[in-house]
Amino acid sequence: MKVAIFTDTFYPDINGVARTLKKFTDYLSNQPIDFKVFAPKTPSSEYVAEHIHRFESLSFFLYPECRLALPNMLKIKTELDSFSPDLIHVATPFNLGLCGIYFAKKLDIPLVGSYHTDFDQYLAHYDLHLLAKWVWSYMAWFHNQFKTTFVPSEETLMQLRKRNFKHLKIWSRGVDCQLFHPLYEKDSVRKKYGLSKKYLLSFVSRLAPEKDIKTLLRIVKTMPPDWNKQIEWLWVGDGPMREELEKSAPENVIFTGYLEGKDLAEIYSASDLFVFPSPTETFGNVVLEALASGTPVIGANSGGVKNVILSGKTGLLCAPGAAEDYTQAIAHLLTHDSLRWQMGMEGRKYALTQRWDNIFNQLLSDYNLVIREENSEIYA
Numbered sequence: 001m002k003v004a005i006f007t008d009t010f011y012p013d014i015n016g017v018a019r020t021l022k023k024f025t026d027y028l029s030n031q032p033i034d035f036k037v038f039a040p041k042t043p044s045s046e047y048v049a050e051h052i053h054r055f056e057s058l059s060f061f062l063y064p065e066c067r068l069a070l071p072n073m074l075k076i077k078t079e080l081d082s083f084s085p086d087l088i089h090v091a092t093p094f095n096l097g098l099c100g101i102y103f104a105k106k107l108d109i110p111l112v113g114s115y116h117t118d119f120d121q122y123l124a125h126y127d128l129h130l131l132a133k134w135v136w137s138y139m140a141w142f143h144n145q146f147k148t149t150f151v152p153s154e155e156t157l158m159q160l161r162k163r164n165f166k167h168l169k170i171w172s173r174g175v176d177c178q179l180f181h182p183l184y185e186k187d188s189v190r191k192k193y194g195l196s197k198k199y200l201l202s203f204v205s206r207l208a209p210e211k212d213i214k215t216l217l218r219i220v221k222t223m224p225p226d227w228n229k230q231i232e233w234l235w236v237g238d239g240p241m242r243e244e245l246e247k248s249a250p251e252n253v254i255f256t257g258y259l260e261g262k263d264l265a266e267i268y269s270a271s272d273l274f275v276f277p278s279p280t281e282t283f284g285n286v287v288l289e290a291l292a293s294g295t296p297v298i299g300a301n302s303g304g305v306k307n308v309i310l311s312g313k314t315g316l317l318c319a320p321g322a323a324e325d326y327t328q329a330i331a332h333l334l335t336h337d338s339l340r341w342q343m344g345m346e347g348r349k350y351a352l353t354q355r356w357d358n359i360f361n362q363l364l365s366d367y368n369l370v371i372r373e374e375n376s377e378i379y380a
Helices: 018-027 073-083 096-107 121-127 129-143 154-162 184-193 214-224 242-248 259-272 287-294 323-334 337-350 356-379
Strands: 003-008 034-040 052-055 057-060 063-069 087-090 110-114 148-152 168-170 201-203 229-238 253-257 273-276 297-300 313-320
Touching: 018 034, 018 229, 018 273, 018 287, 018 356, 034 063, 034 073, 034 096, 052 073, 052 229, 057 242, 063 096, 063 121, 073 096, 087 148, 087 356, 096 110, 096 129, 148 154, 148 356, 154 168, 154 184, 201 259, 201 287, 214 242, 229 259, 229 323, 242 253, 273 287, 273 323, 287 297, 287 337, 297 323, 313 323, 323 337
Parallel strands: 003 034, 003 087, 034 052, 087 110, 110 148, 148 168, 201 229, 201 273, 229 253, 273 297, 297 313
Antiparallel strands: 057 063
């Protein structure tokens, strides 16, 4: 099989789409499958490989970490003619995604896509909600051109069906349980960040409005004083709100900046709880990483997160934006050590079932099904 992937974000970009696609292409590198990636150049795109073709790009105003590519159509056609892919996978609805659709139709190549981001919810957090109707119309038009649109969670699939999206299938997410596990030395994290209080709570995300950082800040500030004396927070990530947050956050919040690999895994493992109020996730990769680390998660009862957390078993779900629900949930779990430990073990057990290899194997089976159906239509 030969696969061409069109995406407006790719490694080393820092977001769920880029990380998932990098995991997938790493997997493909170990399979008898050829692939090429068409992606934008970025200021940090030192990562060079022969299977990646990059194009000049501009920063996207809502999400500066993502780029709007300025694709060279002649170069793309030349590469596709030479490569002759069996299938095109479009991962984003911007310029390169449109190129993927155009060339799939022009060259009669089977076409699939994936849905990763609820842009209409992002618009609400940037006071652009009046554009939501137009965005939904565009997204439905865009995705309904695919033989299959892969979505990361059952909740996202249900939402898109209500919006008249067609040909939907689940493409879930996995986690590296060898990297993310509960057995790291917890004292090393405490020493590294100068932590001295009884409990450590963590949050990992882009520091931006769509992650509902305002609710997170209210959670920290409205914890009863007796609890705040016992709690320290590590907020992992970077983004447009970081400078503002560092000025307004209480003293028991420490900002680590962006972390990855073992540095990130150690924080999950050392945490007593992972708190994640973002209501805009189509999946929530960081939630699964925390569960793999044996850390219960308190998250928003919204989006893909509600499909990852089994409330009462691996964590607790709270009403989106309801800071008081979170403070009560935090206090409840911190006062019930055995329950917190049991939730951590159940979270780890669940994460062990979410292997990337199994997930990617299923995706390739779905690819093959699309290719066979397309060929049968041609020769019918």
